[in-house]
Amino acid sequence: MAIFFKIILAICFAWWGRKEIPAFALRINRQIYMEYHSLVDMNENYDFFQKKSCLQPKEMHFSYLFFLLFPSILILYDDVIIGGILILLCFLACLDIAYYLxxxxxxxxxxxxxxxxxxxxxxxxxxxxxxxxxxxxxxxxxxxxxxxxxxxxxxxxxxxxxxxxxxxxxxxxxxxxxxxxxxxxxxxxxxxxxxxxxxxxxxxxxxxxxxxx
Known part of the structure; x- marks a missing residue:
């Protein structure tokens, strides 16, 4: 039962990680646009800003490996907290490769x-x-x-x-x-x-x- 729960939890993490990598760029662009717009009177809307931004969403195809790697991590480590930290590190590693952020x-x-x-x-x-x-x-x-x-x-x-x-x-x-x-x-x-x-x-x-x- 515990292993089944870990696998389900890991799959949820993997799904979140896959979705979050491209969403990260959109969220950062949105934050920058809102802050810049509050300081400078600008006519450009967010869509124009997003298209011109150097930070564009990226699809990391090797992030599909999350669905294999994350369950393996949680099964290998009895401590769910340690396993969760390692999973989050893998996500941050992919994020750094994609955006240097x-x-x-x-x-x-x-x-x-x-x-x-x-x-x-x-x-x-x-x-x-x-x-x-x-x-x-x-x-x-x-x-x-x-x-x-x-x-x-x-x-x-x-x-x-x-x-x-x-x-x-x-x-x-x-x-x-x-x-x-x-x-x-x-x-x-x-x-x-x-x-x-x-x-x-x-x-x-x-x-x-x-x-x-």
């Missing part, structure tokens, strides 16, 4: 679910570490290290792990990103303008959780 609402939900694990000290340590990294990035390197959405996702995940495990997760994600960048450069001989980092955070989280099973 993240959904702060999903990140906040991951954080709330992570708080049930109780490793709050890891969160405090990570906040201090990221502040130092940001200072070094802006003062010395004169540029941002990683995106703010990536920082927030790391912080949202931090209550799930002890400090050593969280640092291990960050290290693995960084190494995976570097390997992908070098592999891309080796094939195309071109620099990668943007690198969606959440897929590597997601893969790293799976790796660390495998060690915890």
């Amino acid at each position: 993240t959904d702060i609402r999903v990140v906040a939900l991951i954080f709330l679910l992570s708080l049930s694990q109780g490793e709050i000290n890891t969160l405090y340590v990570l906040i201090g570490l990221f502040i130092i990294i940001q200072i070094i990035s802006y003062v010395i390197l004169k540029k941002e290290g990683i995106g703010m959405g990536d920082y927030l996702l790391f912080l949202a995940l931090s209550p799930l792990f002890q400090i050593e495990q969280m640092l291990y997760l960050i290290l693995i994600a960084s190494l995976l990103g570097i390997i992908y960048y070098l592999f891309y450069w080796g094939i195309t001989k071109q620099k990668l303008a943007k690198l969606p980092f959440i897929p590597f955070i997601t893969a790293s989280t799976f790796i660390v959780f495998v060690d915890k099973i």
Whole structure:
């Protein structure tokens, strides 16, 4: 009965994820249009704004794999909360690949679910570490290290792990990103303008959780 419930829940998540990826762009465009319209007197309607926007809805065909991946995750992990977090990470990874953006609402939900694990000290340590990294990035390197959405996702995940495990997760994600960048450069001989980092955070989280099973 429990497995049947998990499968139904996972299918619902998969259906939501499939629909939400293209809907995300429409919602963001709507929010930007409303905010811009409240500040500037403009004649263009929303439909015109949507057509001209660089952020267009995308259909991620490999998101059909959600219907296979999500039930597998919930069956593999006895803890539904952990399984739910991993499912949300997979969704955010696809969103990052599609738009180089993240959904702060999903990140906040991951954080709330992570708080049930109780490793709050890891969160405090990570906040201090990221502040130092940001200072070094802006003062010395004169540029941002990683995106703010990536920082927030790391912080949202931090209550799930002890400090050593969280640092291990960050290290693995960084190494995976570097390997992908070098592999891309080796094939195309071109620099990668943007690198969606959440897929590597997601893969790293799976790796660390495998060690915890």
